[in-house]
Amino acid sequence: MYQDNYSKLRPLLSSKIPLFHGKCHDFEILYSPGQVFVVSHQRANRLRYACQRILTSILTSRNQHDTLIDAGISKPIIRAAELICRHSKFIQKQVKARHLTDFQPECLMILHNKGCELACTYCFAHPQNGKRIGFSLDEMATATKLVMKSCFRNKKCMQAVFHGSSEPMAEQALIAEYLPVLEKTASEYGSVAVKTYMATNGIISSDNAHWLSDNIDLVGLSLDGPPDIQNMQRPYRNGRPTSKIVERTGHILAKGPSVLHVRATITPDTNTRQAEIVKYIQNVISPAAIRLEPAFNTNHSKAKWKGRDAKLFVKHFMKARDIAEVPLHSSVCRPHELYSTYCYVKNQTLAIVPGGGVTSCFKRSGIYQPEQSDWHVGMFNYKTMRYSLDTDRISAIRNLCSTFPPSCVNCFNRFHCTLGCPDFCLIEPSEKKDSPAGFLCDVQRYMTLEIILEAAYTLWEEAKRRGISKSCFCRKPLLSPEPGTESEFRELTEL
Numbered sequence: 432m433y434q435d436n437y438s439k440l441r442p443l444l445s446s447k448i449p450l451f452h453g454k455c456h457d458f459e460i461l462y463s464p465g466q467v468f469v470v471s472h473q474r475a476n477r478l479r480y481a482c483q484r485i486l487t488s489i490l491t492s493r494n495q496h497d498t499l500i501d502a503g504i505s506k507p508i509i510r511a512a513e514l515i516c517r518h519s520k521f522i523q524k525q526v527k528a529r530h531l532t533d534f535q536p537e538c539l540m541i542l543h544n545k546g547c548e549l550a551c552t553y554c555f556a557h558p559q560n561g562k563r564i565g566f567s568l569d570e571m572a573t574a575t576k577l578v579m580k581s582c583f584r585n586k587k588c589m590q591a592v593f594h595g596s597s598e599p600m601a602e603q604a605l606i607a608e609y610l611p612v613l614e615k616t617a618s619e620y621g622s623v624a625v626k627t628y629m630a631t632n633g634i635i636s637s638d639n640a641h642w643l644s645d646n647i648d649l650v651g652l653s654l655d656g657p658p659d660i661q662n663m664q665r666p667y668r669n670g671r672p673t674s675k676i677v678e679r680t681g682h683i684l685a686k687g688p689s690v691l692h693v694r695a696t697i698t699p700d701t702n703t704r705q706a707e708i709v710k711y712i713q714n715v716i717s718p719a720a721i722r723l724e725p726a727f728n729t730n731h732s733k734a735k736w737k738g739r740d741a742k743l744f745v746k747h748f749m750k751a752r753d754i755a756e757v758p759l760h761s762s763v764c765r766p767h768e769l770y771s772t773y774c775y776v777k778n779q780t781l782a783i784v785p786g787g788g789v790t791s792c793f794k795r796s797g798i799y800q801p802e803q804s805d806w807h808v809g810m811f812n813y814k815t816m817r818y819s820l821d822t823d824r825i826s827a828i829r830n831l832c833s834t835f836p837p838s839c840v841n842c843f844n845r846f847h848c849t850l851g852c853p854d855f856c857l858i859e860p861s862e863k864k865d866s867p868a869g870f871l872c873d874v875q876r877y878m879t880l881e882i883i884l885e886a887a888y889t890l891w892e893e894a895k896r897r898g899i900s901k902s903c904f905c906r907k908p909l910l911s912p913e914p915g916t917e918s919e920f921r922e923l924t925e926l
């Protein structure tokens with residue numbers, strides 16, 4: 432891995448503005464969230480100095496331009512430093528603005544709880560326990576209107592997601608009744624486009640698999656890999672194997688009109704088999720994309736990760752990516768987006784659970800329970816047939832999500848990371864732990880660092896090929912820069 436011979440990315444000046452610096456053997460890196468810059472050792476000192484002065488001028492509102500000219504810094508270096516710092520400030524502003532916006536849901540998450548035939552070894556929802564109830568069509572229709580209104584106001588596409596602590600297809604008849612309601616509501620709001628998504632465990636009849644493919648835009652099928660893995664990690668509750676029926680569902684879905692993604696959960700037992708899992712899924716099912724997700728370390732899960740497993744996960748993920756013939760993703764690595772916790776209200780998602788609750792936490796996605804009220808942000812009133820949302824609680828959760836835990840304040844990955852969620856909860860930190868630590872933090876940091884270093888080494892090789900490695904200034908955008916700066920950046924190739 433690139434990071435085996437690499438020192439850390441550290442803040443260049445202050446944790447207040449996200450710009451990080453690191454040294455490789457032949458070159459140096461500046462990293463501003465979503466932008467990787469590579470510069471030769473010969474030019475690095477002066478570029479770093481210029482960036483530090485400009486960051487100081489941003490923090491103190493004192494212009495440092497003359498100081499840089501007096502110090503003999505060339506114009507191209509000053510220009511490059513200005514652009515880099517501007518991008519860092521732009522990202523910081525974007526993150527702040529996102530937290531300041533009100534709750535304006537774009538996604539309706541319908542969290543079913545009607546039934547699951549499996550006993551997955553790492554299940555966080557633990558659906559085996561307790562009674563199970565379903566939704567009424569009225570609840571779903573009312574929630575749809577709420578989200579649709581917000582999408583209409585903000586000119587957004589609405590997403591309707593069928594998920595839950597059980598198999599949504601156990602509610603196929605209800606969902607079939609709901610889809611025309613969704614369509615009708617969309618037409619009442621004129622221009623709102625709708626996309627539907629369902630996560631399924633694949634334990635469904637072939638008729639239902641055809642129905643699913645014909646009626647849902649994107650299907651996420653859970654399949655953990657070759658039969659020995661699938662049958663060990665995702666058996667029926669009586670221990671019977673499931674791989675055959677899930678494969679059959681996968682074949683039907685892959686041939687049908689919906690887009691199929693396969694999600695494989697990786698556990699400490701299968702950590703080194705990621706390439707084999709990807710090969711199996713693409714050969715046997717042929718989905719449009721694959722996700723490899725490490726199992727959560729929850730109380731119910733038998734998958735207990737240790738900190739040292741994180742580098743191994745990244746190493747084997749990269750190996751799997753090398754042989755993948757379709758896009759391969761993992762939610763532990765998001766350098767292409769600005770992210771934080773999975774809290775639904777932070778992600779502009781209205782998530783409803785049976786029993787009338789609106790939850791903000793995917794770990795509390797079962798039937799509404801009053802003792803979990805800290806995570807509930809609304810209730811359905813069965814008399815008035817309306818949802819009432821607790822706007823104070825929603826704002827409080829959104830505010831909490833915008834505060835970095837102490838150990839994340841200086842981390843280069845803090846804008847692309849779940850900040851420890853779900854192992855560490857920002858909404859209810861435990862008394863013993865004030866910051867994320869351990870496997871999940873490590874794996875997110877290592878994975879993003881590997882992607883940044885991969886981009887940096889590719890840039891450096893390219894600069895060497897072009898013969899400009901002494902004076903180079905190369906950049907790889909992992910997410911869009913500030914509007915209007917792309918062409919300015921492109922003009923700057925040598926310092």
Ligand code: SF4
Pocket residue numbers: 838839842843844845846848849850851867871872873875876
């Ligand atoms: S959880 Fe870990 S990787 Fe994520 S921002 Fe915090 S310190 Fe960085």
Ligand code: SF4
Pocket residue numbers: 772773774775791792793794806852853854855856857858859
């Ligand atoms: S931060 Fe806490 S409340 Fe939010 S999704 Fe994660 S575990 Fe749930």
